[in-house]
Amino acid sequence: MASYEFSETAGRIVRSEIREMLKWSRRADTVSFGGGLPDPSLFPIADLEQIQLAVLERKGYLALNYGPTPGEPEALEAFIKQMGQAGDIATVDSLCVTSSSQQALDLLTLLLVDPGSAIILESPSYVGAIQAFGRAGADFRTVPLGAQGMDMDALESALHRLDAEGKKPRCIYTIPDFQNPAGLTLGLAGRRRLLELAGSRGILVIEDSPYRDLAFNGEALPSLWTLSGGKGVVLLKTLSKMLFPGFRLGWMAADPEITDKLIVLKQSVDLCTSSFVQLIAAEYMNRGLLEGTVKKARALYKPKCDAMIAGLDQVLPPGSSHSNPEGGVFLWATLPEGYDSTAILRRSLELGVAFVTGGAFHCDGKGKNSMRLNFSFPSISAIGEGCARLGQAIAELGPTRK
Ligand SMILES: Cc1ncc(COP(=O)(O)O)c(C=O)c1O
Incomplete structure (x- = not known):
């Protein structure tokens, strides 16, 4: 052999x-x-049958071709509108479409992680992020969860330890809303302290937020993205849990300087995300169905x-x-x-x-x-x-x- x-x-x-x-x-x-997995009874099959035909009829010439790497303009506008409904403001140059958040994690790993790079993350944390960062040889620095998400005193201690080693972490990766796997949510004071601790050291925060829209009472806390004014935070959004994962569609928002680098990395990974899928999703969102x-x-x-x-x-x-x-x-x-x-x-x-x-x-x-x-x-x-x-x-x- x-x-x-x-x-x-x-x-x-x-x-x-x-x-x-x-x-x-x-x-x-x-x-x-x-x-x-979402409950499949939520899948809007009849609406999608109709919408995909409408997209093919009206925009088939775009839908079935290669598209721009940052995303279809119509989809990006729909994403901005969706974020706006939750109070998150973004501009087109801060956005890049992704083949869902797992791709965003892959691109961020390519951007940030060399073998031995320190990454701070909650313990426990999302297995797909551990897999992506770990594959690049990340040096994981874990911070335990308290009753309300990441324990901020423990984060501060982890940062002091890294300071003492003369090592600056490449990012703090967090899932602040209804965390995967623990189901916990970082409180408002914790959010502010996290941004203060990260901002004062110039450490990038990755806010992975697939569950934010699934608050049982419909009320989510302000995102790290909004609290930071979009500075020093990369926000990952996905339709996987709000709608369904089968489209493999999401987007990320970041400082335009970072977004630009992520777009170039995405070019080398998949050229572009399916325009057909983006246009169907945009139409679904524009009809107010999401x-x-x-x-x-x-x-x-x-x-x-x-x-x-x-x-x-x-x-x-x-x-x-x-x-x-x-x-x-x-x-x-x-x-x-x-x-x-x-x-x-x-x-x-x-x-x-x-x-x-x-x-x-x-x-x-x-x-x-x-x-x-x-x-x-x-x-x-x-x-x-x-x-x-x-x-x-x-x-x-x-x-x-x-
Ligand atoms: C925290 C978190 N990030 C990212 C993902 C990846 O989701 P997707 O690639 O479907 O957007 C998941 C999926 O469960 C998740 O829980």
Whole structure:
């Protein structure tokens, strides 16, 4: 057999446990608390049938061709309008379309991370970001989560430690709203302090914000983007959770100087994002349909979240805890020390329920007794059944005896 030579980057690639889990979401006999999938009943199939025909008829000559790397002007205008509804002001030269936020993370990794570059991030954090930064050889500096998102005292200590090492982090990566995986939200005071700590040192903040529009009460806190006046913050937006992930469509907003560099990097990655998809999304947004979908999602997800909390409260052993999200699609549960969520997952899959183990969201080997549970995808009755199966797996295995 030939022995091929691969790059150092390829050697650093770690398989995503979540991508592995997605296959369980397609099995009829398994309740999936695994991936962060939206409820498919929200997918606006009839509207899209109509809109895609209209786009082909009126703009097929653009839709099916190569498009500009920064994005279709019509889509960029629609994104600016969408941001404006949430109070976030942006100009066209600060925006770049992406093949969803995972591509933004890839481009930001290319822009910011060399082997050994320090990156500050929450612990636990989004596995796809850990995968992207880690692939480039990032030196992860983790900051624990408090009751309200990233712990600011711990962030300050991490910054002091880096100061003492003479090392400036390339960015602080944060998911301030209904965080993936923990479901927590950074409070207003925390947001201000984060910007103060980062701004005083000239450190770029990456605000990854897929869940911001999914506040159950419809009210989100001001974004870091807005609080900073767009200075020193890169904001990542995606249609994946507001609408659906199948378009693979999102955008990022940054200081135009940074956006320009990201656009050049994007040229080398995929030339452009599908114009067809951008024009359909722009038309959908321009018809005012997105707000309705997001509103329906909020109304659908709150009772699902409540059902999951009720189900977990019945089955989690004494000494366990879980987050109480006020939006988004994830809940985080922590079992007492000694429980092993990897072993529990193996038994859970046999019993017909999938979730993602807490360790996958840590880059420091922690989180072995915790789990991320998605409530947006399963139905309410499946959530009840899934919690019962999970409870059986936990009870059967118990804590590991030393
Ligand atoms: C925090 C966060 N960032 C980015 C992504 C990537 O999403 P997409 O590439 O579909 O926009 C996800 C997906 O779950 C996420 O939770």
